[in-house]
Amino acid sequence: MKKQTEQFNNFLQQQNFLKEPKNLYTPIDYMMQLGGKRIRPILCIMGNQLFESNEHPTLNAALAIEIFHNFTLVHDDIMDEAPIRRGQPTIQHKYGLNTAILSGDLMMIWAYQYLEKVGTQYLLDVFTLFNKTAAQVCDGQQWDMDFEERQDVTIPEYITMIEHKTAVLLAASLKMGAIIGNATKEEAEDLYKFGKNIGIAFQLQDDYLDAYANAEKFGKKVGGDIAQNKKTFLLLKALAKANPTQHTELQKLITTKPTNETEKIQAVLSIYNDLDIKEETRQQMKSYHDKALKALSNIQAPQEKKQPLLDIVDLLMGRDV
Amino acid sequence: MKKQTEQFNNFLQQQNFLKEPKNLYTPIDYMMQLGGKRIRPILCIMGNQLFESNEHPTLNAALAIEIFHNFTLVHDDIMDEAPIRRGQPTIQHKYGLNTAILSGDLMMIWAYQYLEKVGTQYLLDVFTLFNKTAAQVCDGQQWDMDFEERQDVTIPEYITMIEHKTAVLLAASLKMGAIIGNATKEEAEDLYKFGKNIGIAFQLQDDYLDAYANAEKFGKKVGGDIAQNKKTFLLLKALAKANPTQHTELQKLITTKPTNETEKIQAVLSIYNDLDIKEETRQQMKSYHDKALKALSNIQAPQEKKQPLLDIVDLLMGRDV
Numbered sequence A, B: 001m002k003k004q005t006e007q008f009n010n011f012l013q014q015q016n017f018l019k020e021p022k023n024l025y026t027p028i029d030y031m032m033q034l035g036g037k038r039i040r041p042i043l044c045i046m047g048n049q050l051f052e053s054n055e056h057p058t059l060n061a062a063l064a065i066e067i068f069h070n071f072t073l074v075h076d077d078i079m080d081e082a083p084i085r086r087g088q089p090t091i092q093h094k095y096g097l098n099t100a101i102l103s104g105d106l107m108m109i110w111a112y113q114y115l116e117k118v119g120t121q122y123l124l125d126v127f128t129l130f131n132k133t134a135a136q137v138c139d140g141q142q143w144d145m146d147f148e149e150r151q152d153v154t155i156p157e158y159i160t161m162i163e164h165k166t167a168v169l170l171a172a173s174l175k176m177g178a179i180i181g182n183a184t185k186e187e188a189e190d191l192y193k194f195g196k197n198i199g200i201a202f203q204l205q206d207d208y209l210d211a212y213a214n215a216e217k218f219g220k221k222v223g224g225d226i227a228q229n230k231k232t233f234l235l236l237k238a239l240a241k242a243n244p245t246q247h248t249e250l251q252k253l254i255t256t257k258p259t260n261e262t263e264k265i266q267a268v269l270s271i272y273n274d275l276d277i278k279e280e281t282r283q284q285m286k287s288y289h290d291k292a293l294k295a296l297s298n299i300q301a302p303q304e305k306k307q308p309l310l311d312i313v314d315l316l317m318g319r320d321v
Helices: A002-014 A022-033 A039-049 A055-079 A091-095 A097-118 A120-149 A155-180 A185-212 A233-241 A244-255 A261-274 A277-297 A303-317 B002-014 B022-033 B039-049 B055-079 B091-095 B097-118 B120-149 B155-180 B185-212 B233-241 B244-255 B261-274 B277-297 B303-317
Strands: none
Touching (some): A022 A055, A022 A097, A039 A185, A039 A303, A055 A097, A055 B097, A097 B055, A155 A233, A233 A244, A233 A261, A244 A261, A261 A277, B002 B039, B002 B055, B039 B155, B039 B185, B091 B097, B097 B120, B155 B185, B185 B277, B185 B303, B233 B277, B244 B261, B277 B303
């Protein structure tokens, strides 16, 4: 993973994001320099190296994905009214709403400009996959916003939402690398399934850690989702499993303003406990994790070539569970 | 023009914009049904028919451009806080800010999805042109916003702004049609120049009509730009030509709140009169108009094939000047 991270970071540093008009490009440069784990471009490079390594086109595709991902963060931060991203002010907070909208738009266009360089023989496949994925990410964001207003969200709907909002972009990152590596259609599709299922498992883990993490290692407040009545897998599963008394209590907890937030979190966790939600969630995570590994095992490639992908799964899924 | 309009409208009506999640797609359908003159897709079709007619790929490219153009309107309306578009509520007014941002984003992605269908042999050229143009449109919008805050905008800067914000998309519409019609590089470039110069002339005419139109035919209030201190070609030219006394008076008029708006408009128009701004603007328009016709005349094609393009120029440039 270190090698792919270096490859990507070197390529990123060679790019010039500071053009004219500077009021438009400075925020883009700011956003791209904020860092982050660069998981998606690393997956793209790994997806390529699993097959025939084709460095330059892959780096361009990887950067397209990373810029697109950062564009979604810029616009999501507006929609969520988020003041902070990666410990720094968000673009709309630092530069204003209009700049955040327009520089986000330009980032998306810029992502497409990097796709120009994937090679004509791969362009249509990569472009089609990128478009489909980008549209799905928007659908996922809309569902996420819709769910905030709805009281009847089902678990399959929730899984569809996280699949679109998060998992498909991880999957597409891998698959784009595979396409540029001349993988067969089946291999590329298996790698996509691997990424999609890891993505879903990762998002479920995020829900899990909010309730059950070691606060110090987790890096954010335990119970934040509960305090905000966020419709996580845990809450939806609890509502689905609850007996009428538990259901009434849970509904009351998530619809009335608590006098004491810590007590509210404890009360919800206690219901989760009674309903074995911790174990339910672990099983669900494991099921997607297993599906992912199964898909990867379908690909005929030497184990040492698969190792970086298994390492990144361990990294993503090993967060204090 | 009637034929090309029908071709495009028929194709547009075959599309289905109403998908799930409906909170995201309903606003897109609303926007695409609001109408407008469909100038850009019509230019794309005409650009194609000037060379080898290739209907289906051209219609897809034409729709990509029209969706992209409508995306820019959705996001521009947020930035301008505009309540009304084509006589109807704007998306952010009708559906809220977040929906306007996200449905705009999805419209851009959707535009790219239509580009998938231009044919593999044309894809890279069309895609590259589309990307470059889309980025320029964003640059133009940023300059336009920047100019509102600046008091030292020059005429070349202003021309660059309208070229990016408006003219290049008209030019690219024509050129995309030409590429799909197997035009030579030179022919496609001449058609691009034709469109770009018509676009600049058209935008200058817009400035001109604000001051000198027959109010009834123009359909909006004469002097609106003057009332808003908009940095039009007329104002910038007047500031550039003014003697010190006129300059001081003009500066005072555009920086202090008037007690009587009609009197302010009259005072500015009176300075324009003294400086012969009407004729200066007509000459500038004519110069770009001539450049456009010159570029078109460089293309070897039968006159009857060029006629639709000349007709649309007459329509665009014949507005009561």
